[in-house]
Amino acid sequence: MYGDQPGAKRRQRVELRLLGPVEVWIDGGLLDAGPPRQRAVLAALAVDVGRTVSTDALMSRVWGTAPPQRGRHTLHVYIARIRQLLARADAPATLVRRSGGYLLETEAGRVDVHRFEALVAQAATDRLPDERRALLLRRALRLWRGDALADLSGDWVDQVREGWQRRRLDAVLSWARAELRIGNPDGVIGQLTELTAAHPLVEPLSATLMRALVAAGRGAEALDHYSLVQTRLADELGADPGPELRDLHRAILRGTIGTAAPANAPMSSAPARPAQLPADLPDFVGRAALVTRLVAALRPSGGNPAVAAITGMAGVGKTSLALHVAHLLRTDYPDGQLFADLRGIQAEPVDPIRVVGAFLRALGVPPPGVPTDPAERTGLWRSLLSDRAILVLLDNVPDAGAILSLLPGTGPVAVLVTSREPLTGLPATVAVDLDVFDRDESLDLLRAVSGAGRVAADPAAAAEVIDACGRLPLAVRLAAARLAARPNWTVADLAARLAAGHRRLEELRVADQEVRASLELSYRALSAAGATAFRHLSRAELGELSVDVVAAMLDVDPTTAAGIAEELVDTRLLGSPRSGRYRYHDLVQLFAQEKSTRDDPDGITGLLLGRLAEAYRTLVRDARQAGQGVPAGRFEDAEQARQWLAGECHLVVAAVLRAVRSRAPVDPAVLTDIATALGPYLRASGEWDEGHRLAYAVLELAERDRDPATELVARMPLGQLATLRSDFDEAGTQLSRASALAHNLGDVRAEAQVLNLLGLLLFCQARPVAAIEVHEASLKLFSDLDDPAGCMAARINLAKCLATQKRGEEGLSVVATAENLLQPGDDGSRTMLLHQKARCQSSTGRYDEALDTHQRCLTLVRRHGMREGEAYVLAELGVTLLDAGAPEEALAHLRTAVERFDELGDRNAADSYRVVLGLAYRALGDLDAARAAWRRAIDLT
Numbered sequence: 001m002y003g004d005q006p007g008a009k010r011r012q013r014v015e016l017r018l019l020g021p022v023e024v025w026i027d028g029g030l031l032d033a034g035p036p037r038q039r040a041v042l043a044a045l046a047v048d049v050g051r052t053v054s055t056d057a058l059m060s061r062v063w064g065t066a067p068p069q070r071g072r073h074t075l076h077v078y079i080a081r082i083r084q085l086l087a088r089a090d091a092p093a094t095l096v097r098r099s100g101g102y103l104l105e106t107e108a109g110r111v112d113v114h115r116f117e118a119l120v121a122q123a124a125t126d127r128l129p130d131e132r133r134a135l136l137l138r139r140a141l142r143l144w145r146g147d148a149l150a151d152l153s154g155d156w157v158d159q160v161r162e163g164w165q166r167r168r169l170d171a172v173l174s175w176a177r178a179e180l181r182i183g184n185p186d187g188v189i190g191q192l193t194e195l196t197a198a199h200p201l202v203e204p205l206s207a208t209l210m211r212a213l214v215a216a217g218r219g220a221e222a223l224d225h226y227s228l229v230q231t232r233l234a235d236e237l238g239a240d241p242g243p244e245l246r247d248l249h250r251a252i253l254r255g256t257i258g259t260a261a262p263a264n265a266p267m268s269s270a271p272a273r274p275a276q277l278p279a280d281l282p283d284f285v286g287r288a289a290l291v292t293r294l295v296a297a298l299r300p301s302g303g304n305p306a307v308a309a310i311t312g313m314a315g316v317g318k319t320s321l322a323l324h325v326a327h328l329l330r331t332d333y334p335d336g337q338l339f340a341d342l343r344g345i346q347a348e349p350v351d352p353i354r355v356v357g358a359f360l361r362a363l364g365v366p367p368p369g370v371p372t373d374p375a376e377r378t379g380l381w382r383s384l385l386s387d388r389a390i391l392v393l394l395d396n397v398p399d400a401g402a403i404l405s406l407l408p409g410t411g412p413v414a415v416l417v418t419s420r421e422p423l424t425g426l427p428a429t430v431a432v433d434l435d436v437f438d439r440d441e442s443l444d445l446l447r448a449v450s451g452a453g454r455v456a457a458d459p460a461a462a463a464e465v466i467d468a469c470g471r472l473p474l475a476v477r478l479a480a481a482r483l484a485a486r487p488n489w490t491v492a493d494l495a496a497r498l499a500a501g502h503r504r505l506e507e508l509r510v511a512d513q514e515v516r517a518s519l520e521l522s523y524r525a526l527s528a529a530g531a532t533a534f535r536h537l538s539r540a541e542l543g544e545l546s547v548d549v550v551a552a553m554l555d556v557d558p559t560t561a562a563g564i565a566e567e568l569v570d571t572r573l574l575g576s577p578r579s580g581r582y583r584y585h586d587l588v589q590l591f592a593q594e595k596s597t598r599d600d601p602d603g604i605t606g607l608l609l610g611r612l613a614e615a616y617r618t619l620v621r622d623a624r625q626a627g628q629g630v631p632a633g634r635f636e637d638a639e640q641a642r643q644w645l646a647g648e649c650h651l652v653v654a655a656v657l658r659a660v661r662s663r664a665p666v667d668p669a670v671l672t673d674i675a676t677a678l679g680p681y682l683r684a685s686g687e688w689d690e691g692h693r694l695a696y697a698v699l700e701l702a703e704r705d706r707d708p709a710t711e712l713v714a715r716m717p718l719g720q721l722a723t724l725r726s727d728f729d730e731a732g733t734q735l736s737r738a739s740a741l742a743h744n745l746g747d748v749r750a751e752a753q754v755l756n757l758l759g760l761l762l763f764c765q766a767r768p769v770a771a772i773e774v775h776e777a778s779l780k781l782f783s784d785l786d787d788p789a790g791c792m793a794a795r796i797n798l799a800k801c802l803a804t805q806k807r808g809e810e811g812l813s814v815v816a817t818a819e820n821l822l823q824p825g826d827d828g829s830r831t832m833l834l835h836q837k838a839r840c841q842s843s844t845g846r847y848d849e850a851l852d853t854h855q856r857c858l859t860l861v862r863r864h865g866m867r868e869g870e871a872y873v874l875a876e877l878g879v880t881l882l883d884a885g886a887p888e889e890a891l892a893h894l895r896t897a898v899e900r901f902d903e904l905g906d907r908n909a910a911d912s913y914r915v916v917l918g919l920a921y922r923a924l925g926d927l928d929a930a931r932a933a934w935r936r937a938i939d940l941t
Contacts, residue, residue: 014086014093016046016111019164020145022152026088034081037062040152041078045095045104046111047160048425054101054570055563057424061156072559101566112143113164117427120171123178124304124410130178137175144168156401163404166378169195169202170409173383176208185215196225200232202376204383207244214257222252242365242380274362276339277393280327283448286441286473287321290432294325297430298414299332300389305408309417309426312434313572313585314518315474318418319395321434326393326416333391333414338362344398344419352405356381359392359406378405385411392416400426420522420572436585442466442476449480454491461492468498469508470586474515481510505590519591522571530567531595534574538584538592539605540612542654545574545582549651552615553608606664613659613670616652619644620677627681627864629825638827642864645681652678653694660697668701672713679717683724684828686867686904691721712741712750716757723761726907731761749790752781756794763801764908772801788821792829799836808843815840831860831869839876847884854880871900875913882916887923894920911937 015025022039024031033039044061045053058075059067068074079095079102086093093106108114119140123133148164149157172195176188192209199205206229213222226241226249233239240246251257298306308325310318330337340355353374360370360377363384371377385408397403397419407415407427417423423431437445446462447455455462469475483494497507508515526534533554537545540553551561565582568574573592575583584592596604622633626641635641656674659666675698682691699714701707719734735758742750755778762771775798782790795818802811815837822829838853854877861869875897881890894917901910914937921930 014106014110016042016049016093016106017145018043018046019112019116019143019148021150024085031085031088033085034078036152037074038078038081040154040157041075042082043149043152044156045082045102047113049104049106049108049111049114051424052098052101052103053424054566056567056570058102062154064155072563113148116140116143116171117167120167120174120409121304123171123174130181134175134178134182134184137171137178140171141168141175159401162375163401166375166382166405167409169199169205169375169379170382173204173208173379174410176212180208180212180215183215185212188212189216189218199375200229201236201371201373202379203229203242203245203371204379207248210245210248210252211257214252219252223249226252273334274336274338275330276362277326277330277337278323278339280323281320283445284320284324285444285448286437287317287324290321290434291325291328293430294321294416294432295328298325298329298391298416300412300414305385305411305413305415307407307415307417307426307428309419309423309428309431310434311419311422311432311572313575313588314420314522315472315515315587316434316436317473318420318434320473322393322395322416322418326391329391329414333389335388335390336363337391337393339393339395341395342397342402344396344402344421349398349402352402353377355394356406360384363388363390374405381406382409382411385409385413387411388413390414394418397421397423400424421570436471437466437473437476439463439466439471442469442471442473445473445476446480449477450483450491454483458491461490461495464495465491465498468495468504468586472515472585472587474513474518475508475587478508478510478513478515482507485510501590505587505594508587515587516591516594519573519588522573523591523595525571526573527567529564530571533564534568534592535596535600536604536608537568537574537582538589538596539608540655541589541658542651543583544577544651546648546651547580548615548619548648549612549655550582552612555611603665605662606666609655609659609662609664610666610670612655613666613674616655617670617673617677619648620652620674624677624681627828629823629827638825638864645678646685646865649678649682649685649687650690653682653690653697656694657697660701668705668707668710671701672698672710675713675717680828683717683720684866684868688721688724688905691717695721708741708745709747712738712745712747715741716750716753719754720757720760723757723764724906724908726764726911728761728765735761748781749785749787752778752785752787752790752794755781756790756797759797759801763797763804768801768804772798772805775801792818792821792833796829796832796836799833799840803836803839803843806843808840811836811840811843827860827864828866831857831864831866831873834860835869835873835876838880842876842880842883847880850880851877851884867900868904868906871897871904871906872909874900875909875916878913878920879916882920882923887920891917891920891924 013025013027017023017025022033022043024033024042033042040062041058044058055072055075059071062075063071083095086095093104093110096103096105109118119136123136123140148161172191176192179185179188189209189212192205192212196202196205196209206225210222210225213219213225226245229245230241233241241249248257294308294310297308300306310322312318326337338359340350340358342350342352342355356377357370360381365380365384371380389412392406392413392415394403394406394415394417397417399419399421400423403417403426417426417428443455443462443466446466465479466476469479479494479498483489483491498504505514505516523531523534533550536553537550540549542549545565547558547562547565550565551558554561554564556564562580565574569576569582573588575585577583618633622635623641623645625632626635627638629638631637635644652674656671658664659671675694678694679691682688682694695714695717698710699718702711702714715734715738719731719738722728722731722734735754739751739754739758742754755774759771759774759778762768762774775794779791779794779798782794795814799811799814799818802808802814815833818833822833834853834857838850838857841847841850841853854873858870858873858877861873874893878890878892878894878897881887881893894913898910898913898917901913914933918930918933918937921927921933
């Protein structure tokens with residue numbers, strides 16, 4: 001697998017070695033892996049090779065709970081150096097940035113600890129000949145060069161080193177037992193002697209050494225070793241040797257060791273069969289596909305351990321699902337079912353070593369026989385599980401590292417784990433990240449708990465109840481339980497009580513169970529910065545949060561914002577529907593706002609929304625400037641600005657609405673600046689509904705504050721959007737009011753803008769002559785003001801009208817003048833000029849030139865995602881092709897254009913081009929299709 005292919009060019013190999021000092025080898029040569037902290041970063045990534053390690057996790061692994069002030073910067077420096085180091089090979093391992101962290105991409109076998117684990121797992125295969133098993137384990141053990149991570153220190157390193165050392169000891173035991181079964185006791189005595197000296201209280205090691213000594217004819221030494229172990233146990237633990245050692249000692253004395261239990265037998269001669277699972281829910285519903293998947297993954301298969309993990313937010317039903325699955329598997333694990341709640345989210349989680357001790361006692365080990373040394377205790381635990389069919393359910397696990405000691409090494413064992421935290425690093429056979437119920441599952445639970453008849457009597461109210469619960473299983477169950485306990489209530493009564501958002505969490509409480517208490521545990525686990533962010537971000541109420549929103553509201557840089565948001569994701573207090581996007585569950589947001597009301601100062605909402613508005617004003621302005629070819633702020637080019645606007649425009653509009661509706665003390669000029677800069681993008685990209693919402697929010701603000709200047713900013717885009725949707729009465733009303741406001745304010749530039757929009761209205765009303773007069777008046781005002789952008793807009797509209805009047809030569813002259821005003825990179829204006837230039841060329845019969853210009857324009861509008869522009873270019877391309885005598889080609893473009901106009905809601909354009917579409921059908925002889933197109937255009941008019 002790792003060798004060169006015959007005849008192939010030899011490729012350099014990267015090997016990462018952690019089972020000893022941390023080393024990087026390329027093509028057999030040792031490289032300098034850098035200072036200890038850099039080696040620690042490499043180790044922290046290599047441990048989870050192939051999986052993303054969050055930045056916070058890296059910081060914690062390298063620096064523990066007290067990272068330096070510039071720790072993130074230092075981490076980035078180390079990451080860059082590691083990339084350079086790994087890139088020296090022809091076939092390097094690569095270090096990739098992922099959302100919130102980093103991913104080391106290479107074959108797992110390039111990392112010695114993963115190669116070790118793979119060999120050990122292969123050796124554990126059922127029915128494998130002992131010769132082969134011993135060979136595999138010898139190869140695995142040769143990978144060790146001393147203590148793992150020997151040149152590193154820290155809490156995480158100690159924890160990982162301890163876990164790996166236990167795996168090493170288990171592998172040594174398995175190897176030694178295999179060697180003994182094939183008659184090679186001399187080959188194991190030396191290594192077992194060294195290990196028992198290093199770990200004198202690990203009884204399985206001593207027992208195996210004693211068996212090897214007897215098999216090699218050195219029975220007296222075996223008895224001496226027993227006496228040594230007996231003395232040490234008494235001196236250090238005040239305990240006697242366990243059952244296996246005592247039985248083995250007696251067998252040696254009697255000369256009956258050949259009839260003793262095999263070397264890998266459990267220590268308890270009469271194993272108990274514990275049944276510790278809590279009761280399954282009698283009304284468990286839903287999750288059918290997940291139940292099937294988990295049961296299949298955890299059924300015994302080949303005698304190897306199976307591990308499944310269920311993660312998710314508070315109240316999502318992790319424990320209920322795990323218990324249900326565990327009960328379905330009880331008959332598959334007749335040797336017992338063990339359960340422990342590790343209380344991972346609470347202030348003092350249960351020590352896993354204590355859990356191991358409790359499990360050992362449950363499996364029949366007498367209390368004096370439970371080792372106090374953690375390594376010995378886990379060694380005994382794994383030995384007992386090596387050939388017993390046992391199911392282990394570990395609930396509320398704090399993190400993957402906490403339970404590594406609880407995982408079996410070999411044996412037909414199933415381990416089912418639940419946690420609110422992502423269990424990165426857990427070697428799970430299957431991992432499920434649990435989401436809320438779907439609508440049907442929520443209704444099923446409501447019926448099961450409160451009664452099917454009551455739900456059937458008012459399905460609309462039932463839908464309101466599950467919506468108020470956000471389909472969170474715990475919330476639905478508590479709501480249903482309240483209803484079940486109150487026979488005089490209707491479902492509508494419950495829905496009405498839950499409708500009051502400020503009391504919803506109070507209603508979702510039954511006895512000692514409540515949604516609020518469940519969320520409180522997660523909240524207490526947050527850092528101080530995380531808790532503040534959790535409260536503050538809930539004030540946005542945007543439905544979705546981007547990194548820009550988080551950064552603005554918390555007044556931090558985007559990198560810091562992303563780190564804080566990811567902490568909230570890790571504790572399941574925020575969801576992350578996609579990279580860089582975050583979302584509160586409705587009930588979690590209510591809980592966060594409760595906390596904010598209690599802990600934050602008055603006026604915090606206004607402060608936070610003000611920060612957000614200021615940030616969005618800067619970002620939208622910079623995006624518009626970059627879209628015109630001038631890099632600004634965080635935007636290096638027009639494409640980057642367009643992508644940001646496409647992903648963020650809905651949040652910007654929602655933020656303006658939130659600021660207006662909450663009556664936050666936000667400077668109106670900030671909101672009008674946002675509307676002015678964002679409006680053109682919303683219209684060009686076909687986001688007309690968002691444009692209306694934005695303009696009406698500004699109008700609401702203006703009317704509330706009796707601010708005519710702000711009102712003017714709102715009415716102009718409202719008039720333009722109404723024109724595009726053929727609502728000419730509304731357009732006339734809005735633009736007439738805007739004209740009067742501009743005149744009263746003495747705002748000549750605004751008067752020119754309104755004239756330009758009135759010209760557009762006249763054009764769409766099929767009054768091109770009147771439109772030309774108005775556009776010429778607009779152009780004169782813009783010229784007097786020396787406003788190049790205004791002149792450009794007026795000339796574009798003027799050329800459009802002239803082309804429609806078959807005055808193409810005049811139109812081309814207007815376009816040529818406008819082209820002289822174009823700024824480099826202003827593709828928005830360039831596309832509109834090209835569009836009108838093509839129409840003017842077509843109106844003069846220069847069809848080849850027009851088609852070429854249309855194609856250039858089409859390339860630009862598609863590059864910049866201008867949905868409205870693309871529809872118009874396709875439509876006019878069809879018109880030109882039809883005039884040029886190519887009706888079949890014209891038809892395809894016209895059909896697409898009309899569909900796009902219908903999607904945009906541009907009735908005027910859709911009706912106009914349906915008429916042309918009918919002409920194309922007629923030219924092709926399809927009179928029925930032509931009549932249908934014309935009839936629909938008339939019906940829609």
